[in-house]
Amino acid sequence: MRARRSAGTTRAFGDHEDRACRPVAAGTNASVESFVESLTRGNPTEVKVVLASVATALAVYQLVLICVAYAKLRPRFLAGEAAGRAHRASGDAIVVLLVVVAVMCLGYFGIEDDGALHAATGAALLVVLAVKVVVLRWWHAAGRMLPVLGGLVFGLLALTWASSAGAFLAG
Amino acid sequence: MRPQTVQMIGSLLVALAIVAAVIVAVTAQLGPTSAAELEARQERERQRIEAQEERRERRQERLEELRENR
Numbered sequence: 001m002r003a004r005r006s007a008g009t010t011r012a013f014g015d016h017e018d019r020a021c022r023p024v025a026a027g028t029n030a031s032v033e034s035f036v037e038s039l040t041r042g043n044p045t046e047v048k049v050v051l052a053s054v055a056t057a058l059a060v061y062q063l064v065l066i067c068v069a070y071a072k073l074r075p076r077f078l079a080g081e082a083a084g085r086a087h088r089a090s091g092d093a094i095v096v097l098l099v100v101v102a103v104m105c106l107g108y109f110g111i112e113d114d115g116a117l118h119a120a121t122g123a124a125l126l127v128v129l130a131v132k133v134v135v136l137r138w139w140h141a142a143g144r145m146l147p148v149l150g151g152l153v154f155g156l157l158a159l160t161w162a163s164s165a166g167a168f169l170a171g
Numbered sequence: 172m173r174p175q176t177v178q179m180i181g182s183l184l185v186a187l188a189i190v191a192a193v194i195v196a197v198t199a200q201l202g203p204t205s206a207a208e209l210e211a212r213q214e215r216e217r218q219r220i221e222a223q224e225e226r227r228e229r230r231q232e233r234l235e236e237l238r239e240n241r
Contacts, residue, residue: 050197057193061186078182082175086182093186169200 032107045168048104052165055097058090059157065090066150095129098157102126118163125156 040047067073068083102122111119132149135142 046201049201050194053197054190054193057189058186061189065182078178079175082178082182085175085179086186089179089183090186169197 032103036104036108044104044108048101048109049165049168051097051101051104052161053169055094055101056157056161056165058094058097059154062087062091062094062150063154066147070147095133098125098129115164118160121156121160121163125153125160128152128156 036044064073065083065087068075068078069080069087071080105122128149132146132153135145135149
């Protein structure tokens with residue numbers, strides 16, 4: 001069981017423990033905390049777990065779509081161009097989800113020593129994601145790097161999810 | 172509508188289905204840990220304890236009345 005803080009309310013999360021991201025005791029921006037608290041109706045951890053899990057599941061689907069786009073898979077019902085467009089559209093959704101999760105994580109939960117792996121993989125994920133967006137939108141000469149960057153994004157996302165939301169769901 | 176557009180819309184619908192399935196699965200795994208659910212449970216527990224105490228007090232009063240009547 002875990003006690004809630006700041007607003008003076010006591011709140012339990014069952015027996016689960018989000019090991020990587022725990023609420024910070026002091027020094028964080030109270031307005032961000034209360035905003036996240038009210039936006040999630042007092043369930044920031046649960047909302048973060050759901051959003052991160054949705055992003056990870058979509059990332060797996062992204063792998064399938066990009067395999068079709070690069071003609072590594074050739075299903076009859078889906079052309080490469082359509083798969084590529086769908087990959088971009090759901091990729092944009094994933095970026096939004098990840099930014100929201102990152103803001104919640106940093107603004108509400110903060111960083112603790114025992115969440116070092118989660119913090120490192122999360123920070124690396126955002127950096128690699130930013131590089132990928134730059135390559136896609138402006139730095140077309142580096143287009144050859146896209147498969148590597150995509151693989152890195154997926155790997156880092158899977159690690160970040162497993163070190164926080166996955167551990168939380170596993171209890 | 173072009174076949175490519177139909178395929179893209181189909182792919183996005185699959186993505187939406189994945190989102191819905193993950194939300195349902197993760198929410199089911201999390202269980203009743205929402206703040207509202209916990210507050211409601213605590214409230215029910217408090218009411219149950221209050222009712223128990225009231226019954227005990229009434230029983231005690233009745234016992235005392237019986238003793239006085241004797």
